Amino acid sequence: xxxxxxxxxTITIISSFFLSLASEGFKELxxxxxxxxxxxxxxxxxxxxxxxxxxxDIDEYFQSNIDSLIINIDGLVVxxxxxxxxxxxxxxxxxxxxxxxxxxxxxPLYVETKENVIIxxxxxxxxWSSLFGYFALDADNYSTVKGITFYAHAETPGLGxxxxxxxxxxxxxxxxxxxxxxxxxxxxxxxxxxxxxKYEVDGISGAxxxxxxxxxxxxxDLRRYEPYFYKxxx
Numbered sequence: 001x002x003x004x005x006x007x008x009x010t011i012t013i014i015s016s017f018f019l020s021l022a023s024e025g026f027k028e029l030x031x032x033x034x035x036x037x038x039x040x041x042x043x044x045x046x047x048x049x050x051x052x053x054x055x056x057d058i059d060e061y062f063q064s065n066i067d068s069l070i071i072n073i074d075g076l077v078v079x080x081x082x083x084x085x086x087x088x089x090x091x092x093x094x095x096x097x098x099x100x101x102x103x104x105x106x107x108p109l110y111v112e113t114k115e116n117v118i119i120x121x122x123x124x125x126x127x128w129s130s131l132f133g134y135f136a137l138d139a140d141n142y143s144t145v146k147g148i149t150f151y152a153h154a155e156t157p158g159l160g161x162x163x164x165x166x167x168x169x170x171x172x173x174x175x176x177x178x179x180x181x182x183x184x185x186x187x188x189x190x191x192x193x194x195x196x197x198k199y200e201v202d203g204i205s206g207a208x209x210x211x212x213x214x215x216x217x218x219x220x221d222l223r224r225y226e227p228y229f230y231k232x233x234x
Contacts, residue, residue, distance in 0.1 A: 041151040045134040046057025046117045064214030069109040075227025083108045095130035098122040117146050127209040129154035142229040143178035173199035183226055185219040
């Protein structure tokens with residue numbers, strides 16, 4: 001009888017050990033998948049065709065062409081912390097994500113050196129969920145839009161979920177966020193945008209709240225980065 005219990009205990013310990021190993025392995029796999037998904041969306045925001053990219057291709061492009069910066073709320077680059085050091089805090093009411101390190105707020109920024117483009121994370125509230133994406137600007141004038149992507153949300157398919165579709169995101173390319181020296185941002189129209197406007201894109205039929213959410217989050221998040229734009233605009 002004693003040997004029976006020893007056998008059971010041994011099997012339990014061994015099983016727990018292998019389950020623990022598997023759990024750690026899955027954690028690492030999940031972390032890598034999240035990292036690659038983030039990188040894919042950053043590249044999509046700047047118009048890189050990634051359909052045929054492997055994971056190694058994505059990593060290589062990042063290592064060769066993407067620099068990560070941290071700026072403080074005054075628009076100054078901070079060199080002693082990295083993006084991995086930042087603690088993300090989401091406001092569940094507004095969907096806004098803010099970034100902190102040791103109780104001080106900072107802003108993450110990606111710079112694509114090949115085409116001279118900056119990419120910022122954006123976030124806000126839609127109808128049913130928070131919206132998460134990236135927004136890319138020409139780093140020569142900090143005004144011309146190079147692209148936008150939304151990668152995480154729970155909006156209604158065929159309505160608010162259209163923010164993830166190419167037709168909607170292509171609307172933003174070559175629009176402007178500055179009118180002379182004033183940060184104007186970009187509005188999502190109720191219906192068809194004025195084709196002569198540099199500051200407005202077509203809305204999504206039947207998805208007014210989601211469209212308004214995109215307008216709100218863009219204006220708010222771009223203003224957070226405005227001190228950096230101001231210091232670097234030519």
